[in-house]
Amino acid sequence: MEETKQHPGWTLAVVCAAMFMLLLDLTVVAVALGELQRDFDADLAELQWVVDAYTLPLAGLLLTAATLGDRVGRRRIFAAGLVLFTIGSLACALAWSALSLDAFRALQGVGAALLFGTGLPLIGAAFPDPRRRAGAIGVFGATLTGATAVGPLVGGALVDGPGWRWIFLINVPIGLAALVATRWRLSESRPENARRADWPGTVLLSAGLFALLLGLIRGHADGWGSPLIVGLFVAAGVLVVGFVVRQATAAQPMVDLSLFRSPTFTGAALSVFTVSAALVGATTYLSLYFLNTLGYTPFEAGLRFLPLTLASFVAAPLAAQVAHRVSPRLTVGGSVLLAALGMALMSQVDGGSAWTALVPGFVIAGIGMGVQGAVVSQASLAAVEPARAGMATGVVNTLRQLGVAAGVAVWGVIFQARVGDEVTSQLSGSGLPDSDVRTLADAAGAGAGTQIVSAVPEALRDLVSAAAHSASAAGIGRLMSIGAVVSAVVGVAALILVRVPASTSPEAGPESAVDATPAGAAV
Known part of the structure; x- marks a missing residue:
């Protein structure tokens, strides 16, 4: 009460x-x-x-x-x-x-x-x-x-x-x-006829969301078709469906x-x-x-x-x-x-x-x-x-x-x-090796912005900075x-x-x- x-x-x-x-x-x-x-x-x-x-x-x-x-x-x-x-x-x-x-x-x-x-x-x-x-x-x-x-x-x-x-x-x-x-x-309070916590529902929802977000966040680095990412998305789907079924059938969802x-x-x-x-x-x-x-x-x-x-x-x-x-x-x-x-x-x-x-x-x-x-x-x-x-x-x-x-x-x-695509496109004819261009594109895509210029020769910094800014x-x-x-x-x-x-x-x-x-x- x-x-x-x-x-x-x-x-x-x-x-x-x-x-x-x-x-x-x-x-x-x-x-x-x-x-x-x-x-x-x-x-x-x-x-x-x-x-x-x-x-x-x-x-x-x-x-x-x-x-x-x-x-x-x-x-x-x-x-x-x-x-x-x-x-x-x-x-x-x-x-x-x-x-x-x-x-x-x-x-x-x-x-x-x-x-x-x-x-x-x-x-x-x-x-x-x-x-x-x-x-x-x-x-x-x-x-x-x-x-x-x-x-x-x-x-x-x-x-x-x-x-x-x-x-x-x-x-x-x-x-x-x-x-x-x-x-x-503060004084304690609680209502009458309180509901029970739905622990199975909590676990299903939390685990499903975690698998989904982990798959989205790691997909670029691990490859969208990799077994890990595909497995995470499948697990997320199964868990979320399980959560919906649980909520539809539980006495106190x-x-x-x-x-x-x-x-x-x-x-x-x-x-x-x-x-x-x-x-x-x-x-x-x-x-x-x-x-x-x-x-x-x-x-x-x-x-x-x-x-x-x-x-x-x-x-x-x-x-x-x-x-x-x-x-x-x-x-x-x-x-x-x-x-x-x-x-x-x-x-x-x-x-x-x-x-x-x-x-x-x-x-x-x-x-x-x-x-x-x-x-x-x-x-x-x-x-x-x-x-x-x-x-x-x-x-x-x-x-x-x-x-x-x-x-x-x-x-x-x-x-x-x-x-990443924009940096790759703009630097493709810069004379930088393809591996370096991919590294710069990944760094810029990770949010590094124009900070990536510190990794290139001084003669190319203006070009790389402009590409990173535009991208x-x-x-x-x-x-x-x-x-x-x-x-x-x-x-x-x-x-x-x-x-x-x-x-x-x-x-x-x-x-x-x-x-x-x-x-x-x-x-």
């Missing part, structure tokens, strides 16, 4: 501090990728796992974490998440190789899943009055958008200052303080597949996944472009993401204020179409473009992200009965994280192929053009699928407190 909270203000403060910390870790890493690449001599696959090793367990365990919180106590699971996240952060700061960093990032991701799965229910239980709860959720949402906006700047300042290890060390005192406050200022019988919920879910994959997933490669091709420092690179993050930060609360006056068909579908338009504008970048060529696209895409974050959960909630509100918001959050993980992996395949810009353009097309298709689909009027009533229970997370919070 739910217990009355004695310290609602403390609950809000601690949960918001934890959410700020875990979402900051999604954004600060992007501007540190160049330093990580140089310090660990990392290839593109290892850099992709720096992001995906965090988002994969966060996505795969989020629903299970929420269920565990309901059964054994949300404060207990929240505290366990703080412990794991803090230990993982300290371990990341002490990492000695790219592989060790990826492993410790996975530990962070497990802790983040426990925190994210219990944070909003803790706030809902601490504020039983609907009006006060609505205000608390507004603070929660503002915290997440704030983390999105300042993340690249904080990360850039730390990397340029004391070094990249401090983007993880900064979490340690925050995590310890939050843990102390959780122990002494992790994901209620009947949610997708609602066209409105399906449209909202597609929009969340697509924007996270197409736009947020591409930020890894935009960061490498800023750092290794345009030559900016991490802090300067962080500054150049501000048009995207600030546009989202400003648009989200404005959209939330007018959402009840506008059909969700227009807001959900329109948000994806705005993201598509922004990516289409960014696709025009070429070898002669300054970074400012990306600004119009950043602003428009950022507005789309902010609008989506403000309205998509309300639309998905309005499509289901109150008893399934928690499941609906949990699925939306899970799809958001899955989108980021999938986007990083898929875009890596496309970016590496496009950049990297072409890679970004390819990602954005494909992302624009996919997002436009999904945006039109959302306009067709989403049918219900928006529901903004604050009377919904704590589990139906819409995840106020803007899409940009997953950057």
Whole structure:
């Protein structure tokens, strides 16, 4: 049974501090990728796992974490998440190789899943009055958008200052303080008739996603037709099908597949996944472009993401204020179409473009992200009965994280192929041996940009630099053009699928407190 909270203000403060910390870790890493690449001599696959090793367990365990919180106590699971996240952060700061960093990032991701799965229910239980709860959720949402906006700047300042290890060390005192406050200022809560955790479903989903992403990330290096890669894709297919069968037959499934019988919920879910994959997933490669091709420092690179993050930060609360006056068909579908338009504008970048060529696209895409974050959960909630509100918001959050993980992996395949082909084409008549050209093409495709000039004779450096610059810009353009097309298709689909009027009533229970997370919070 739910217990009355004695310290609602403390609950809000601690949960918001934890959410700020875990979402900051999604954004600060992007501007540190160049330093990580140089310090660990990392290839593109290892850099992709720096992001995906965090988002994969966060996505795969989020629903299970929420269920565990309901059964054994949300404060207990929240505290366990703080412990794991803090230990993982300290371990990341002490990492000695790219592989060790990826492993410790996975530990962070497990802790983040426990925190994210219990944070909003803790706030809902601490504020039983609907009006006060609505205000608390507004603070929660503002915290997440704030983390999105300042993340690249904080990360850039730390990397340029004391070094990249401090983007993880900064979490340690925050995590310890939050843990102390959780122990002494938060009361336990759990609902009646809590669901059982679906461990078979969790294992099937997590293993299937891991096999799929590993196959995508390693495909270029190992060969797409190699036994390992083919085996990974086959295993991923079998595991994902097994997960679907499990969810269709289990008495208490992790994901209620009947949610997708609602066209409105399906449209909202597609929009969340697509924007996270197409736009947020591409930020890894935009960061490498800023750092290794345009030559900016991490802090300067962080500054150049501000048009995207600030546009989202400003648009989200404005959209939330007018959402009840506008059909969700227009807001959900329109948000994806705005993201598509922004990516289409960014696709025009070429070898002669300054970074400012990306600004119009950043602003428009950022507005789309902010609008989506403000309205998509309300639309998905309005499509289901109150008893399934928690499941609906949990699925939306899970799809958001899955989108980021999938986007990083898929875009890596496309970016590496496009950049490598362009470098090979431009250097084919340069006089360099074919083996050297292939090596340079692979390095540029791995995100090294114009840094590859250090490996060639001085007489050829201008030629190689121009080729790498042009190729990297072409890679970004390819990602954005494909992302624009996919997002436009999904945006039109959302306009067709989403049918219900928006529901903004604050009377919904704590589990139906819409995840106020803007899409940009997953950057």
